[in-house]
Amino acid sequence: MNDTRTTQDRLREINALAWRGQPQAAIPLYDQAIAQDPSCAEAFAFRGLAYRRLGDYARALADIGHALQLNPAFAMGHVIRGSTYRELGEMDKALADYGEAIRLEPEYAAAFANRGLVYDSLGRFDEAVADYSQAIRLNPQYGAAHNNRGLAYAELGRYREAIQDYDQAVRLDPQDPSGFYNRGLARAALSLYEEAIADYDEALALDPKDAALYVNRGAAYDALGQTWQAIQDYSQAIALDPKLAQAHYNRGLCYSEMAEYPQAIHDLSAALNLSPDDPALYRARGDAYAAMGDAGSATLDYQKAEGRLKGGGTMDG
Secondary structure, three states: OOOOOOHHHHHHHHHHHHOOOOHHHHHHHHHHHHHHOOOOHHHHHHHHHHHHHOOOHHHHHHHHHHHHHHOOOOHHHHHHHHHHHHHOOOHHHHHHHHHHHHHHOOOOHHHHHHHHHHHHHOOOHHHHHHHHHHHHHHOOOOHHHHHHHHHHHHHOOOHHHHHHHHHHHHHHOOOOHHHHHHHHHHHHHOOOHHHHHHHHHHHHHHOOOOHHHHHHHHHHHHHOOOHHHHHHHHHHHHHHOOOOHHHHHHHHHHHHHOOOHHHHHHHHHHHHHHOOOOHHHHHHHHHHHHHHOOHHHHHHHHHHHHHOOOOOOOOOO
């Protein structure tokens, strides 16, 4: 029997496969669609997207570039290439492609939302908020845009506005743990620790293997004075990711709070093995040594902390 489907029909079926997480299986089907219609810009662009999802950026850019040669007015092609450039860290090229997509289709919500991601990565959070807001105006059901605008608001310290966006994100996509997680972070920033814990509980119910969730829930428990519960969460985080320095550090601080100094020193030493240039870790371990009466080790750690103060990041942040 002859296949009477059009190229567009075939592309809808192939895209459904590729976008369900099977880009490798989709590529030979895109090849067939292109053989059927070599002038189809969409087929090249979507094959490029599949290559991008496989991490083959050279083939991705080649395909998407050919698609835009075939049809320079293909706005989605510009968005796909813009996102490829964004993943490669070529932000100026990404902005140019998103801007062209918006010029071609001023009502293209995804172009605004994706350009907002670039502004986020550049630290231009006010511009990111503006783009996410435009995406939401065009598509009020755009959960990812609400979530990402919430993140931009949080970066600006506008936590209550961020929470309003996360409320919408979890309403629109209650199976996505990131909305609950991000709302928990914003609530914790406002010292709403019990509400934050409730959000982390929801996120962990959806993604129980996320070590960072346990770290943040542990921090909320610690802020409420529930030190032992915090230790349990940090321990779970370490079980999931033994290289997570923050979990060792936080658990070490909890043990110090409980005057369990040998355990504290063990954890803080583990954190230092993972993050050896962090002055906060040396200060914390020095405090534990001092509390144990080991003045020599404490002094040595305080000197190391002082020597690293100009070295950058710290766990205290």
